[in-house]
Amino acid sequence: MTEPARYDAIVIGAGISGMYQLHKLRALGLSALVLEAGTGVGGTWYWNRYPGARFDSESWSYGYSFSQEILDEWDWTEHFSPQPDTLRYLDFVADKLDLRRDIRFRSRATAAHWSETAREWRVATEDGATFRARFLVTAVGPLSAPTLPDIPGIGDFRGQSCHTARWPHEPVDFTGKRVAVIGTGATGVQTIQEVAKTAGRLTVFQRTPNWCAPLLNRKIDRDEMARIRADYPAIFSRCQETFACFIHTPDPRGTFEVSSKEREAFWERLYNEPGFGIWQGNFRDMLTDRAANALISEFVARKIRARVKDPAVAEKLIPKNHGFGTRRVPLETRYYEVYNQDNVELVDLTETPIERITAEGLRTSARAFEADIIVYATGFDAVTGSFDRIDIRGTEQRSLRDRWAGGPETFLGVLVDAFPNLLMLIGPHMALGNIPRSIEYNVEWVSDLLGYAATRGITRIEAGDGAVAEWTAHVRSLGQGLLSNEIDSWMTGVNRNVAGKNVRIINRYSGSAPAYRARCEAVAAAGYEGVRLE
Numbered sequence: 134m135t136e137p138a139r140y141d142a143i144v145i146g147a148g149i150s151g152m153y154q155l156h157k158l159r160a161l162g163l164s165a166l167v168l169e170a171g172t173g174v175g176g177t178w179y180w181n182r183y184p185g186a187r188f189d190s191e192s193w194s195y196g197y198s199f200s201q202e203i204l205d206e207w208d209w210t211e212h213f214s215p216q217p218d219t220l221r222y223l224d225f226v227a228d229k230l231d232l233r234r235d236i237r238f239r240s241r242a243t244a245a246h247w248s249e250t251a252r253e254w255r256v257a258t259e260d261g262a263t264f265r266a267r268f269l270v271t272a273v274g275p276l277s278a279p280t281l282p283d284i285p286g287i288g289d290f291r292g293q294s295c296h297t298a299r300w301p302h303e304p305v306d307f308t309g310k311r312v313a314v315i316g317t318g319a320t321g322v323q324t325i326q327e328v329a330k331t332a333g334r335l336t337v338f339q340r341t342p343n344w345c346a347p348l349l350n351r352k353i354d355r356d357e358m359a360r361i362r363a364d365y366p367a368i369f370s371r372c373q374e375t376f377a378c379f380i381h382t383p384d385p386r387g388t389f390e391v392s393s394k395e396r397e398a399f400w401e402r403l404y405n406e407p408g409f410g411i412w413q414g415n416f417r418d419m420l421t422d423r424a425a426n427a428l429i430s431e432f433v434a435r436k437i438r439a440r441v442k443d444p445a446v447a448e449k450l451i452p453k454n455h456g457f458g459t460r461r462v463p464l465e466t467r468y469y470e471v472y473n474q475d476n477v478e479l480v481d482l483t484e485t486p487i488e489r490i491t492a493e494g495l496r497t498s499a500r501a502f503e504a505d506i507i508v509y510a511t512g513f514d515a516v517t518g519s520f521d522r523i524d525i526r527g528t529e530q531r532s533l534r535d536r537w538a539g540g541p542e543t544f545l546g547v548l549v550d551a552f553p554n555l556l557m558l559i560g561p562h563m564a565l566g567n568i569p570r571s572i573e574y575n576v577e578w579v580s581d582l583l584g585y586a587a588t589r590g591i592t593r594i595e596a597g598d599g600a601v602a603e604w605t606a607h608v609r610s611l612g613q614g615l616l617s618n619e620i621d622s623w624m625t626g627v628n629r630n631v632a633g634k635n636v637r638i639i640n641r642y643s644g645s646a647p648a649y650r651a652r653c654e655a656v657a658a659a660g661y662e663g664v665r666l667e
């Protein structure tokens with residue numbers, strides 16, 4: 134039997150992080166293979182082809198910043214890029230960097246086992262292939278393990294069913310069709326406002342309403358793109374300085390430090406500005422002070438009431454179990470106005486739960502709904518879910534899934550003890566703001582570590598004694614006092630469609646991005662203090 138092919142590093146995933154990681158590995162002179170489940174690059178932007186999918190961060194703050202050539206040659210056409218353009222951008226990057234020759238497509242990784250004797254990872258893919266590598270870098274993404282609702286009869290439906298994150302490559306025509314959408318997170322909101330334009334009848338099945346705010350997207354013409362291009366250095370340095378790498382950062386004032394008139398005017402301005410200003414650029418205490426949060430929630434509730442004609446429907450669309458911004462805010466374009474259309478109906482599942490999916494559609498406790506298409510905008514087994522779907526085993530065959538059963542434990546979000554030479558990109562305990570900004574830093578830090586190892590003949594990298602416990606305790610303590618951690622959402626690891634995931638955990642780093650980078654830099658400057666290098 135011939136041994137499987139061996140590389141210096143295997144990267145799982147060819148999304149934004151895996152693509153950049155491959156480029157950096159090559160620059161280090163290391164041999165690398167990327168395993169990608171899809172047929173093309175792009176990760177999130179490859180899979181999420183649902184109608185209306187687009188950025189919630191400004192396009193020009195979201196792309197790669199590391200390559201002047203890419204910055205010079207790529208033109209964004211909209212301030213919040215639609216998915217087809219974003220995928221075109223990532224294809225352009227893959228061409229530019231000639232990435233595809235080291236990416237094995239249609240290769241879903243199913244297992245990764247560490248061999249202590251060989252000091253290498255053995256990675257298996259769904260099609261039965263096996264590969265070996267000294268280092269394993271996971272670039273699997275925090276929102277890439279989609280979940281269907283735990284509703285009986287899902288297989289019985291005779292019409293077309295689509296999960297938004299497994300959308301068909303050919304367009305789905307909604308014209309005149311009876312469409313059911315389950316889920317009203319950021320994905321559901323984007324889908325609903327688009328489908329409502331052409332569907333004959335759209336029924337939205339909402340379990341929990343979310344606080345949404347206007348996106349206010351605009352096209353970018355040539356002149357504006359030229360100004361943006363000239364401004365790139367300032368844009369990216371601003372993203373480096375802000376709390377969550379967005380161009381928006383919290384206002385230093387407290388909600389109650391200004392007069393009610395000033396507060397109202399400030400919120401009015403934020404509500405009428407594009408993007409995440411109202412969430413990320415709001416008063417500094419909005420997500421920690423209950424009274425402050427209640428006040429902004431009331432402001433946004435007033436907006437919803439003003440935009441939805443039927444007061445009973447408006448009330449159903451106003452969240453009652455969580456405050457504004459405690460879940461990632463879906464940004465919308467005339468979402469609330471959709472419910473003023475005659476062809477749209479909102480079904481509140483807290484009043485009439487779905488009992489089952491049938492051959493013809495859905496049945497709630499109140500009545501049956503016939504449908505031609507059911508759209509599942511039901512989200513993801515977030516952050517740890519994509520790790521759980523791979524059988525990852527470290528020293529003594531210990532399983533990562535079991536290790537994280539009570540919530541993830543990491544050092545800097547990058548390493549886990551007993552899992553040597555496993556390096557994670559944008560995994561648990563990472564900041565999830567403007568994600569590509571965090572990704573670039575993450576990839577560069579990991580690449581520096583691999584370069585450090587390569588030049589010193591280091592063949593084994595593992596989080597040192599106590600480092601994981603200390604960092605995990607630090608991440609958990611940062612989460613204390615945040616109203617968002619008192620709420621069920623993917624950000625607190627809750628997904629009631631997945632067994633064992635109905636308990637809130639701290640799965641993300643909620644400190645500032647500059648503080649995170651400072652800590653990573655200090656670790657590196659001290660010769661990777663906290664990391665055992667052999």
Ligand code: NAP
Pocket residue numbers: 187188189190276281282283284315316317318319320321323338339340341461464482510511512513623630
């Ligand atoms: P999500 O926020 O987790 O929303 C899932 C939705 O499905 C929720 O409304 C949930 O209701 C509902 N749901 C799940 N299981 C259900 C069931 N059994 N019965 C009825 N309803 C059920 O997922 P998402 O909308 O895909 O968004 C996830 C994240 O992706 C976002 O927060 C955002 O960070 C990112 N995203 C970004 C953009 C963008 O603009 N760039 C677009 C889309 C997504 P409950 O709330 O009651 O659980």
